[in-house]
Amino acid sequence: MATHHSRSAARLMMAPAVVLLLGWMLVPLTMTLYFSFKKYLPLRGGDLGWVGFDNYVRFVSSSAFWPSVLTTLTIVGGVLVITVVFGVLLAILLNQPMWGQGFVRILVIAPFFVMPTVSALVWKNMFMDPNYGLLAHLWEFFGAQPVEWLSQASLQSIVMIVSWQWLPFATLILLTAIQSLDSEQLEAAEMDGAPALMRFAFITLPHLGRAIAVVLLIQTIFLLSIFAEIFVTTGGAFGTKTLTYLIFQRVLESQNVGLGSAGGVYAIILANIVAIFLMRIVGKNLDK
Amino acid sequence: MGQIKLSKVSKRFGDVEVIPPLDLTIADGEFTVFVGPSGCGKSTLLRLIAGLEDITSGSIQIDGTDTTDVPPAKRGLAMVFQSYALYPHMSVRKNIAFPMRMAGVPAQEQDRRIAAAAEALNLTDYLDRRPGQLSGGQRQRVAIGRAIVREPQAFLFDEPLSNLDAALRVGMRMEISELHKKLQTTMIYVTHDQVEAMTMADKIVVLRAGVIEQVGSPLDLYHTPCNEFVAGFIGSPKMNLIKGAEAQKHGVATIGIRPEHVEVSSTAGLWHGTVGVAEHLGSDTFLHIHGVAGCDPMTVRVDGELPVKHGDEIYLTPQNDKLHKFDGQGLRVD
Ligand SMILES: Nc1ncnc2c1ncn2[C@@H]1O[C@H](COP(=O)(O)OP(=O)(O)OP(=O)(O)O)[C@@H](O)[C@H]1O
Numbered sequence A: 001m002a003t004h005h006s007r008s009a010a011r012l013m014m015a016p017a018v019v020l021l022l023g024w025m026l027v028p029l030t031m032t033l034y035f036s037f038k039k040y041l042p043l044r045g046g047d048l049g050w051v052g053f054d055n056y057v058r059f060v061s062s063s064a065f066w067p068s069v070l071t072t073l074t075i076v077g078g079v080l081v082i083t084v085v086f087g088v089l090l091a092i093l094l095n096q097p098m099w100g101q102g103f104v105r106i107l108v109i110a111p112f113f114v115m116p117t118v119s120a121l122v123w124k125n126m127f128m129d130p131n132y133g134l135l136a137h138l139w140e141f142f143g144a145q146p147v148e149w150l151s152q153a154s155l156q157s158i159v160m161i162v163s164w165q166w167l168p169f170a171t172l173i174l175l176t177a178i179q180s181l182d183s184e185q186l187e188a189a190e191m192d193g194a195p196a197l198m199r200f201a202f203i204t205l206p207h208l209g210r211a212i213a214v215v216l217l218i219q220t221i222f223l224l225s226i227f228a229e230i231f232v233t234t235g236g237a238f239g240t241k242t243l244t245y246l247i248f249q250r251v252l253e254s255q256n257v258g259l260g261s262a263g264g265v266y267a268i269i270l271a272n273i274v275a276i277f278l279m280r281i282v283g284k285n286l287d288k
Numbered sequence B: 001m002g003q004i005k006l007s008k009v010s011k012r013f014g015d016v017e018v019i020p021p022l023d024l025t026i027a028d029g030e031f032t033v034f035v036g037p038s039g040c041g042k043s044t045l046l047r048l049i050a051g052l053e054d055i056t057s058g059s060i061q062i063d064g065t066d067t068t069d070v071p072p073a074k075r076g077l078a079m080v081f082q083s084y085a086l087y088p089h090m091s092v093r094k095n096i097a098f099p100m101r102m103a104g105v106p107a108q109e110q111d112r113r114i115a116a117a118a119e120a121l122n123l124t125d126y127l128d129r130r131p132g133q134l135s136g137g138q139r140q141r142v143a144i145g146r147a148i149v150r151e152p153q154a155f156l157f158d159e160p161l162s163n164l165d166a167a168l169r170v171g172m173r174m175e176i177s178e179l180h181k182k183l184q185t186t187m188i189y190v191t192h193d194q195v196e197a198m199t200m201a202d203k204i205v206v207l208r209a210g211v212i213e214q215v216g217s218p219l220d221l222y223h224t225p226c227n228e229f230v231a232g233f234i235g236s237p238k239m240n241l242i243k244g245a246e247a248q249k250h251g252v253a254t255i256g257i258r259p260e261h262v263e264v265s266s267t268a269g270l271w272h273g274t275v276g277v278a279e280h281l282g283s284d285t286f287l288h289i290h291g292v293a294g295c296d297p298m299t300v301r302v303d304g305e306l307p308v309k310h311g312d313e314i315y316l317t318p319q320n321d322k323l324h325k326f327d328g329q330g331l332r333v334d
């Protein structure tokens, strides 16, 4: 039982954390909103006063806006599908008793510890480079013309790089979920005459429903804002300009803080639409 | 039909031989109970029969056909697990339907069997609930229902009642026994509760460290246990085993007398002791008597009405025709 005294002590002690969190969130949000209603060009006159919804209208009417939304959704969707499908398969594989299990698990999880910038550079230079990348050598070995990955299949390449980074996360969460599956359920299904594929479909997959929902939600939050992978590979060219990247270009390349801020507000709206949409599909798995 | 025959079946996990080669025949329609202390290999033996574990050597025949290498699903056996192992995301109806769905039973036939099983097991009102919304006893019945609809050659139960409270356990015990009377199907039932074993079994198999100590009807085991282990294991409270001078008088190493076969008197008797703890059950009272040579404490059962209390002096006389005698190896001497 918390006494009155201990409750107020608890509040006092939580206060710094709450204030810090609020500050972290509220200050940037308010500033974004503030700038989005201003004409603010740091190198070309600075603060040029209020402009109402001008920035918002200009941002959406730019020809780059809708393609960037589509690109964002394509990347997020592609990475989610790949990481969940391969995550489930890898988790099942890693759950089998095998020699050197601990070591293999560490290997599978390793990509998660590589910084996005570094992994994108490694992919760009070591694998996807059309002259001296490993994939180019592979293609040449079979007598084929090396693919210029980042210009010819730019979106797919980025999806691949990002999937590689996030696959460990999905695998890890799904592996722990698989480990919590009661083996007697599988044995019961086996005795009930369900072959391996049916056991997967009827027992394992429903059991993983909740973990898959968690993976989808968490990854979406992070994937909507991927930036480094695009910055160091294509620099937004070849149809890889996401909403985040477009905002970056508006603010830093065009030096238009007001326009970029309006884009930021659109990004928040997009994130919420995606989140609500996802919650609708997968969220009901969470409260079972 | 469901005759099950194990020949020289053994099982090792790595270097540990959990079950040394063992022979056992279970007749068709028989209710067989495996009992034994924890870790003696009861579950392992059941899982070997089910096919969930591979046997290390030997062979298993069901109805005369060798099923040693037949996968579990094809053996025609249904198993009820200790944890029930219901499918949590399926309704009770879907749980019960699952084995039929896998076997491709037509939908109408499925519905008919589900209705019949639900009727027999009092589950009709719960068919659309999830297992998570049921009580322990109801879950147990769903697990049994899922086994019944397969119309198996034999049922395998692994401690199905151990998660239930005492009252429910007695009720379910009766239900399973009645089910057996009705279906007349072979049932193998694993338990470490010897009351369950005594009340339900046609035949009890007593196991110790993977070795069959004795096979027989409950009363056989009660009246003529073949060794000290079985004597101590079957019967509640346990048989009193007396060593030393008292046993010498009968020319053996150990004599045994069940608590219900000792007469008590406050004036005269063969043995003499003081009452320690008295457990009053109402109908009976179990007295733990201290000071009897060769067996301390000795347990005796007396009428619940008998006025005895802690510290009373008491005289005991065993019924001579109910004495069990065991030699130096613990084997029965007649
Ligand atoms: N997969 C396994 N690997 C290694 N040893 C095992 C395995 N399964 C069981 N054992 C061992 O086999 C022995 C018998 O186990 P089993 O589960 O059959 O006991 P039990 O008689 O069912 O006991 P309980 O009454 O506690 O359920 C135990 O000593 C156990 O440690």
Ligand SMILES: [Mg+2]
Pocket (backbone or CB within 6 Å): B042, B043, B044, B159
């Ligand atoms: Mg067991």
